[in-house]
Amino acid sequence: MNALPELTDIRAAAARIAPHAVVTPVLRSAALDALAGAHLHFKCEQLQRGGAFKFRGACNAVWSLSDEEAAHGVVTHSSGNHGNALALAAATRGIQAHVVVPEGAVKAKVDAIARAGATLHRCAPTQAAREAMCAAVQAQTGATLVHPYADARVMAGQGTIALELLRQVPSLEVIVAPVGGGGLMSGIAIAAHALNPELGLVAAEPAGADDAARSLAANTRVTSVVPDTVCDGLRALVGEPNLAALRAHQVSIVTVTDAEAVAAMRLVWSELKQVVEVSSATVLAAVLKAPGRFAGREVGLVVTGGNVDLDALPW
């Protein structure tokens, strides 16, 4: 597979993950439609296995391996939803997942990864330490690295969301999804435009981690942004292949402040009755912030996850 997946790869991913993943429902709210002045269709990945869309990419990666590769397991360095998703995906194939966890990671998330059956490897909380530990695990075990977003198998898995959503809502005119590392947005852009080149594509990005917006504006990958946002799922810098896909598909970015994301999160909880992460709420925040782009249109919003600490709500 190339650096970027194509529609055939995304279709193959859909078939590969079908026995394991949830076809998540699309929910609507008359109150939110009225507020936005548009027809909003919320694709509910908080109802995906593991509580986040990440299971799709991880599952496609795990089931893309040959039997010999699979026998050595998989490894990643993510203490968040991707680590958990990879642990769950590995379990569906009965293979070992190694997850490198930096000191100081959220205990509840680490516990969930352990419960899912992964082997944890502790390291210092720096990017260098994480990569070194990952390399050490690979060297020791022969496990395949499954990067959270700069991986064509992962992008293809995330792109299956667009296939499902366009089947569920064929009249869709725009899709809005959050962008962090860009695995989700790139997969969706490739799948959606292959099916309908006229579809509008909007990425919601926290203002405090707006490297994708800066990178598109500068026409080169900007790596100087130091993320400072409550949206913990969107702090990663956009990946190189992911950025290329965003550029190729003319994804436009709406940046939202933390306050806007938190207000939108509260709206999703109160009106849609869904427990969603603040990172997920950036999509509604973007629609409410740039109403001119969405007025009267059929808009798909990808709600990415619902793994929230119920004892530490941001309002």
Next chain:
Amino acid sequence: MNALPELTDIRAAAARIAPHAVVTPVLRSAALDALAGAHLHFKCEQLQRGGAFKFRGACNAVWSLSDEEAAHGVVTHSSGNHGNALALAAATRGIQAHVVVPEGAVKAKVDAIARAGATLHRCAPTQAAREAMCAAVQAQTGATLVHPYADARVMAGQGTIALELLRQVPSLEVIVAPVGGGGLMSGIAIAAHALNPELGLVAAEPAGADDAARSLAANTRVTSVVPDTVCDGLRALVGEPNLAALRAHQVSIVTVTDAEAVAAMRLVWSELKQVVEVSSATVLAAVLKAPGRFAGREVGLVVTGGNVDLDALPW
């Protein structure tokens, strides 16, 4: 119509409300199944119009009226989900809803009722004052009283949940729903047993408002219970016709403490990712409390509503 609806009334209600009500989805959770040792199917009425099942009964009542009756509007005394549901239902027919609101009612709920277009009538916070004000509004306007639960049209509307749920999950063996006034449980019992007399029926009731359990045990309606529970939607005493239906259909009751309901609410939020009221969580609390009754079975749990004050969570 008699004091209790029959299957034909419930089928007619389903047709009557179909243009206005949501066919709510059924959600599942592998983690909750494992915890319960049973196959749990959550019927999501928090996704109903107005955020609660109450819209079904109110809508059926509103659309059961003749044009001449409808022209005079409808009235009720409920500052909770039923008042809001009646306001929304009246709006679907373009008629007036009068809602009697006792002083001290939760402001957010009263505001929602006003936003839905109802005319509010304030009164002192006693049962006598509420009934007197209701009677006064009826005398002035000729509006039809729509009681929250002791009303066959309302019971028939709530019973449509069972028709839907058994269509969505034909293999169901038991249905669990909360009991307060009993409008929901009686409608469900009548509909469910008409379709499948073998279905088990379980009502979840707060220990601090266990008048239905006491009434069934004593074989007479016990009205001496002074409700003391965090489950604000289940404080009403069971109605006379509702109790008769519970008895006729051999509904068994599992009482749960407030702590058990709150713990179950938290589980529904974290595992099912649904914002539900504590009253709604009594059904899961009941299943977890009496595992022997449900082990290995296909269990339908009616989640009644999701209108929660996000600034005052009970944990």
